[in-house]
Amino acid sequence: MELKRVVVTGLGALTPIGNTVQEYWEGLINGKSGxxxxxxFDATNFKTKFACEVKNFKVEDFIDRKEARKMDRYAQYAVVASDEAVKDAGFDFETLDKDRIGVIWGSGIGGLETFQEEVINWANGNGTPKFNPFFIPKMIADIAGGHISMKYGLRGPNFTTVSACASSTNAMIDAFNYIRLGMADAIVTGGSEAAVTIAGMGGFNAMHALSTRNDDPTTASRPMDKDRDGFVLGEGAGALVLEELEHAKARGAKIYCEIGGGGMSADAHHITAPHPEGLGARNVMINCLRDAGLKPTDVDGVNMHGTSTPLGDIAESKAILDVFGEHAYTLNINSTKSMTGHLLGAAGAIETIASILSIVHGIVPPTINHFTDDDNIDPKLNFTFNAAQKRDMKVVMSNTFGFGGHNACVLVKKFEA
Structure with a gap:
C-alpha cells in the first residue's frame, strides 16, 4: 500500500522558559535558562535544591477550578499545551470526522505528585486507608490523553506510550504511523511531565543523576562541557497536531513541516547507563534515516538527547560520528536541555517543536553553558555553543533516550508540495 504523507499543522508548549510556543521559541534563541x-517544596535538605519549573502558571486561567482538582499537574500541563496546538491547527470540529481524530500521548512517570501526596497523607494518618476517590484516575499515566480526547470529543486512536525519557517521541512516531497507514486523519500527540516533587527530586538524587551545582543553577545544565555533573530536572508539556497531508490541504491548514520518519532501538545494556559506544543511539538514528528514505548527508541538524550527564553525552557524540562520518562536522548539533532542563517523558515533544521551528525560522537554538571542552568529545563537532546560529535548515533529527535502554528518534523536514 502507498503510505500517506504526514504534516504538522499545530503546536503547543508549556515549558520552564515560556508558557506558549512563541515564548518558548524566544527563550530558546536567546539562550534563556529555566x-x-x-x-x-522546601528543598533545604536535598542534595539538589533547584530545578526547571514552569513559571507564572495559574491553572484556573485555562481549566475550571473544579475540573483542575481532578487532574495531576502533568495532566493539567497536557490539556493546556494541547489546547494551544488544537487552536493553532484551526480545527473546526463541527465539520470534521472526530471518529478519525485521535490522541496519542507520552509520559514517563505520570501523576507522581498525586501518588506522593496520597501516600504521605495515609502515612500521617491513623493507618485507616482513606484515599481520595480521584487518586487512581489522577495518577495513572494514560489519563492525560483521556482528558484531551474528552475535551474535544475525539474518538480516534487513544493511548499513552511509556518509555521513560523517550515516551513522547514514541508517541509521535506511533501517531505518524497510524496516520500514514490510513488509520486516522489527524492525531494530537506529544507528552507531559511534572516530576519536580519530593519523590522525583529525592529519587533522582539517590541515583546520582542530577546536577548539584546549587551555587549557580542557571549554568548547571551544561551538555558536552568537561565539568558537567548531571541533568537538571524539568517539567511541562509539548503538543503537536499531526495530520494527513490531503486532509490538511482540504481544510486549508497551514503546514509547519513534514514528518519524514521515525526510528526506535534498544541498548540492551544497563537499566540507566547508555551503551558506552553509543550502539543503541547509533542504531536508532540509522533506523530513522532508513524509515525516511534519506542519506546521512541529507541531514542539516541533530537535536541531541544531550542531558549533561558524564556518560550520556560522550556515547551520543560517538554515535553521531559513527552515523554521519565526515558529514558530522557540517551538522548543527544542539541540546536545548541546556535551557529547559530535562522534561523526561515530555522532552521529545518540546525538542521536536524546537527542531520544527529551526526549520521554519532558519535559526538553530544554542547549547548554552559551555565553558570547557571535554577531551572525550570531538571538538570539531559544531554543538552550536552559547549562541544561536542562522542556517537554512531542511532536515533535522531529534533524539531521545530513556532509562531501560529505550531509544527513539524522529526526523522532520521542510514541507515541499
Whole structure:
C-alpha cells in the first residue's frame, strides 16, 4: 500500500522558559535558562535544591477550578499545551470526522505528585486507608490523553506510550504511523511531565543523576562541557497536531513541516547507563534515516538527547560520528536541555517543536553553558555553543533516550508540495 504523507499543522508548549510556543521559541534563541531554586517544596535538605519549573502558571486561567482538582499537574500541563496546538491547527470540529481524530500521548512517570501526596497523607494518618476517590484516575499515566480526547470529543486512536525519557517521541512516531497507514486523519500527540516533587527530586538524587551545582543553577545544565555533573530536572508539556497531508490541504491548514520518519532501538545494556559506544543511539538514528528514505548527508541538524550527564553525552557524540562520518562536522548539533532542563517523558515533544521551528525560522537554538571542552568529545563537532546560529535548515533529527535502554528518534523536514 502507498503510505500517506504526514504534516504538522499545530503546536503547543508549556515549558520552564515560556508558557506558549512563541515564548518558548524566544527563550530558546536567546539562550534563556529555566533553572532556579525550587519553589514547590522546601528543598533545604536535598542534595539538589533547584530545578526547571514552569513559571507564572495559574491553572484556573485555562481549566475550571473544579475540573483542575481532578487532574495531576502533568495532566493539567497536557490539556493546556494541547489546547494551544488544537487552536493553532484551526480545527473546526463541527465539520470534521472526530471518529478519525485521535490522541496519542507520552509520559514517563505520570501523576507522581498525586501518588506522593496520597501516600504521605495515609502515612500521617491513623493507618485507616482513606484515599481520595480521584487518586487512581489522577495518577495513572494514560489519563492525560483521556482528558484531551474528552475535551474535544475525539474518538480516534487513544493511548499513552511509556518509555521513560523517550515516551513522547514514541508517541509521535506511533501517531505518524497510524496516520500514514490510513488509520486516522489527524492525531494530537506529544507528552507531559511534572516530576519536580519530593519523590522525583529525592529519587533522582539517590541515583546520582542530577546536577548539584546549587551555587549557580542557571549554568548547571551544561551538555558536552568537561565539568558537567548531571541533568537538571524539568517539567511541562509539548503538543503537536499531526495530520494527513490531503486532509490538511482540504481544510486549508497551514503546514509547519513534514514528518519524514521515525526510528526506535534498544541498548540492551544497563537499566540507566547508555551503551558506552553509543550502539543503541547509533542504531536508532540509522533506523530513522532508513524509515525516511534519506542519506546521512541529507541531514542539516541533530537535536541531541544531550542531558549533561558524564556518560550520556560522550556515547551520543560517538554515535553521531559513527552515523554521519565526515558529514558530522557540517551538522548543527544542539541540546536545548541546556535551557529547559530535562522534561523526561515530555522532552521529545518540546525538542521536536524546537527542531520544527529551526526549520521554519532558519535559526538553530544554542547549547548554552559551555565553558570547557571535554577531551572525550570531538571538538570539531559544531554543538552550536552559547549562541544561536542562522542556517537554512531542511532536515533535522531529534533524539531521545530513556532509562531501560529505550531509544527513539524522529526526523522532520521542510514541507515541499
Amino acid at each position: 533553572a532556579a531554586p525550587i519553589t514547590y
